[in-house]
Amino acid sequence: MPVSGNGVVASSVAALTAGLIVPVLRLLLNKAEFPQYEPSGPLAPQYDFIVVGGGTAGCVVASRLSEVGGWRVLLVEAGPKPPPETYVPGISLAASALSHYSLDWDYTYVPQKNALKNYVDQTGVLQLGRVLGGTAAINGMIYSRGNRRDYDHWQALGNPGWDYLSVLPYFVKSEDYRGHSLGETEAYHGRGGPLAVTPGVAGPLTRAFLQGGLEMGYPVLDSNGPQQIGFTATSYTIRDGVRCSTAECYLKPASSRPNLHVLDSATVLQILFDDTKRAVGVKIEDNGKVVSVASLREVIVSAGVVASPKLLMLSGVGPRQHLQQNKIRVVADVPGVGQNLQDHIGVYGLSWTINKGSTPSLLERITPSSFKQYLTNRQGPLSTPPESVSAWVKISQEGDPQWTDAQIFLFPVTWALDKGLFTPRAFGVDRKVSLHCRQRPHPLLHSHTGAIL
Template identity: 40%
Template sequence: MAYDYIIIGAGSAGCVLANRLTEDPTCQVLLLEAGSPDKKPEIHIPGAYTKLNNTAVDWSFWTEPQPAIGNRRLYIPRGKTLGGCSSTNAMAYVRGNKEDFNEWEALGNQGWGYEDVLPYFKKSENNEQFGEPYHGEGGPLNVTLSKQPSVLGSVFVDACTESGIPANTDYNGEKQEGASMLQFTIRKNKRHSTAAAFLKPVMRRSNLTVRTQTHVRCILIEDGRAVGVEVMTAHSDTERINCAREVILSAGAIQSPHILMLSGIGDPVELSKQGVDIKFPLPGVGKNLQDHVWSGVSGLATIETGNALLKPLRMAQALVQHLLLKSGPLGNSPLEANAFLKTDELLNRPDIQFHFIPLGIKDDYSTDIYNIKTFSTQSGFSIMSILIRPESRGYVGLRSSKPKDPPVIQPQVLSHPKDRQTLLAGLKKAIEVMQAPAFSGYLADGISLPKDLSDEALLAHIDKSLETLYHPVGTCKMGNDPMAVVDDQLRVHGVKCLRVIDASIMPTIISGNTNAAAIMIGEKGADLIRSAGK
């Protein structure tokens, strides 16, 4: 079979590309995925999100030790199945702030301002509650508010308004700042991943081939042009697959730079250290890693919350509700409500985001956020304070020249001193919200984590509790400076017929959860490819 396009990675952007490129029946498209089909039942149950970590559908990466937080290593889950992280994330649909995209354009990336990208957000979307001028109707991806929210979500919004954060019905609309219920990629009580929304409806197209359990060893570069890929099958056989038009790398912000480096595209000094033949020197590959980090506050609740689902009988009841009655808590994301706020009124956009979760965290730091089994069965709730405009920058590097060895992931969290102070300010505001009158009838004994609310103790709490929000971006950044990897057409500098189309191309991280923007990048990237082919 001769393929016109080979897409590496069936994730948030890759599934979009497979759908849109095969709308042209004359194009033969091959979609490659290292993971398996998305048949694991927990993928499709929104409330079972936390049971996907450290399983066969997760790459289960870890960072290098982080000096700023006592050399702790941080867990970095990445989806390893059809749909990628859209099949394993918490389903929050958050586009980012208008100024995020205007900043991309100001950096020299024409066509990436807010007014340019808004049509692509709308194109992909079928929003059940909101419409024009900011939302789409009839698109493949279903977006909805929670159909069965707990009482605590609206209490959180009330507490925010009591604390000076205004209510805002739609943070994806005219303005972002304020408190609201979250929007989710859920349809009829099931997760609506890009595999469900974009890939499954077109799997029978004769010009689309999807191969799972196929690990890309490298992109084949001949005479400065991408001509195909070399892959390993599930049986460890090596195979060459040729491509007539373009190879499209959509493996995400960790693995897209990893595959480029294994293919000989990257910093020549680093490639030489690992014995990789240099095909094209591009020093920015893997650099500019950005991620959202967070710390939170938690307390015990006077009413039943998500912690109760950790009791076997209560979980069994919830499963019956979900599977037979299509109702109950398992049809919801573990997240519920949200707020965007500024720690300095002079800022042109929020720098802190809150996620409210009706789930309590143990007060002795024994809860591993990525391991649901370590949560208490005592009902509680938490506010996550998230640093959404970090100044710190890290990198992804080669550990070896072996394709299946995990890459070096060094985000260098809180390496910029401003980040720690901004996160501290956000944490103090979260405490104010949790202590607001609206929560008085629901918070059992005050804030239980952290117990000491002094600045010194809160900084120590950040060091003990900080995690990433699993939103890595920026490692194949778009731009025209010496450290840029792709241009504003998403073409890799210096190599013909090769593009990167995923969250790694973001020059700066957006102000909010990154999945919606990754899908938008897939939509826009497909149009860029089709325009070039005319």
Template identity: 40%
Template sequence: MTETDIIVVGGGSAGCVVARRLAEDTGRDVVLLEAGPSDQGVPGIRSAGSWAGLLGGEYDWNQSYGATWRTAGRAVPIPRGRVLGGSSSINAMLWYRGHRSDYDAWEAAGATGWNYDSLLPYFRRSEDWQGGSTEYRGAGGPMRIETSRDPHPVAAAMLDGAAELGFDVLDDANAAENDGAALANLNVTVEPETGEVTRWSTVRGYLEPAAGWPNLHVLVDSPVSRLVFEGSRCVGVDYERRSGDALPPETVRLRARQGVVLTAGAIHTPRLLMLSGIGDPDELVPLGITVHTALRGVGKNLQDHPLLMGMNFRAREPLGPTRDNGGGSMLNWKSSKSRGKPDLHAFVVQGPHATDEVRAGHDLSGSVFAISPGLMDSRSVGYLRLKSADPRAALEIQPNYLAEQNDLDALIESMETIADLAATSAYRAIGSSPVAPHQRLSKQEKIAFIRSSCSTFFHACGTAAMGTGGSSVVSPALAVHGIDGLWVADASVFPSIPTSNTQAAVIAVAERASELIAETL
């Protein structure tokens, strides 16, 4: 194949959605290019409880945020799926939208027409919620969403303990209110024949039902190295194809009659734009990259949520086998630094959860579980940059974790709340005693623990932000400024990070993007 109508670059959480929706017009030919391999035949991907074993392995891009003194000189690994389905194939399967004001803030930042009310139909459209259709939830959509049918004891204790501390216990944190504790929404299902809890990735939800469509072509092991232009129009891509394991890859040019949609994620979409000459000239020219379109916002505005990994406790008795995704419940609450909505979030882990540095100084043997807090309304902003014009070269990726004092202060408060939660009668019933940290800490000790424990929720976004201002990269219609036939439809376009896991928001954006793009074709 040398030509098609639409090329979708990146077969992850967004790309599977966009490719499927655009191919629903049977007169349109769509090619989806994924850098990684197929997800088929990989038991660790389908089994919900084994996702942590995928991190850092062959289905992960194995990239890291750069070390800084704010993270105690540690690089922070940022798991991203390098496999069909992208991060939806290796993540923790959490399905959470955050607060409605998160999306109203996008419109206030210049993304005209993007707000909570405009996105709600696409959140609902994507879902097959276990509770059926409601004002806030969808039924019959591609993504199956369930909560635990038999919560693990540490997950159930979070709900009871939160109530003991005066927090609300919510029936559904994706409905009208999200302040309080709830069972986690997960994109999983329970297999009727075996009872096993299995992952429901975007491959399973969007691509597998369309597997026989003659106008939808999915090519795996096909990393894109460059965008191809004729004047101001994007007319295709160059990608690598292997003819055999013993042979070097060959570069293949695929032309697009109607356009190219980038859905490679918040790391690889800006990377591909910059490699193709779209970005800040001050950064591209020194690398020998010819500037095609000067857009200084490419790679800027990187945002991610800092996570403390984690606060660990030892139970009196063995905890039993892992259930669901290894978690099962969550808590949202406001710090004294909040901006009118829950800014802190915590979840349970049915086992130890700690960085190597914390493990080295603490005994985490035995029946240990964790309650891991993090900051969902983080204010620190970073960037990513090319180090070379070589598409295979490493990137400089820096979220600037803890650069804003408010972020650090809120996380300090979070540790005290988790210590209080673990001391409730609900957790005392399973004999919880602190092991990492092993006691309540002073403020300075908390800061040291935060710096050695700070990790990522895997929520990178914002690096090709939509808007109308000089720092934006795409228009509110998701078209790249100054270029015809090129769109971005993934987490890169978020003007600001929502106070939640990003998977549901990425899929909703991709759903709406598919309509916006189709209207222009």
């Protein structure tokens, strides 16, 4: 991200500090002995399936395909295997800010004229994980399926099988809900699936927030059940004190299968097509060498909302005029590739003081004793994220009254969490704004709408 003046110094100091802290943190957490991925051996010249992108979806696809013993499956991920700090829920936000320098694609939006005025050059950061597990390996681990009407709308647009009642069985099958019975919404959840979902601890902040919702006439409900509008406690993708991304719960257990090859830290440069426009392989850059690998059945592009259309266009699939402008041979003129990207709109910075002791501060959570407890039995403050809670509401008057259009997300930290050292750089915020926030009392509440950490 382009910065000027003191911003360059601050960014350099943050990068240098992260470079000193991260190795120490990883050395300490190596004692936790997290399960390792099985080595895959040398790259073969051909596979039945090639899955491009080892993010949330790609890890599931590669794992499920490899269940068929006769199919050879290659998964290619541009980023590395998850480092130790990404496994620990209690330092997930700190780890995300630190890992921004190595586990994120570091994409930014084009400068905005009428928005992002507290951001450097009015340019926002698009956070996308560059690591096995994708963004789910570095995010806040909140488990949220979305609104059922979104799925029904996707089917109405011409995507059969994407309606809510068709996808619900897969949510149930994949889930390992680890809380008490959910009563009337129990049928909407699964137990024993690969993806662990653990309810958060309902502390003072959660109880006060939910009570506030009741006083305003909103129900307290399970937002992953049949209805979403209301106030809800948070569930996390955590198993026994460890982050449970799809890399951990799908890919890692499958990595011992002899027919699954997991190639990390390698970039797919191009999809290869034959004369009939059928995808027959990929071109990969691995350890400085470019190699071509053939696919006997399919190439599955699962590289995320930015990398997937980018790869398709680099391979000649996309809007003809755009490809020709960039001197790319047109394989297929598909105007929709690269269009209609939509992101959450977040309103940050709404902060309130709370009574001292209502929630532990970051320094109270990250102590030598908490590290010792976590390393010993995966329990203690580091085994859970800081307390958070959400409300799903309908702001506009148009459309379905049960189709939510905003989320109010309550979290017990602000931009001043690290005194302006890492957070501004990670989120693209002007450091002067962060330093101004630093003058406010601590701890603070931080609420924003529409953005899910």
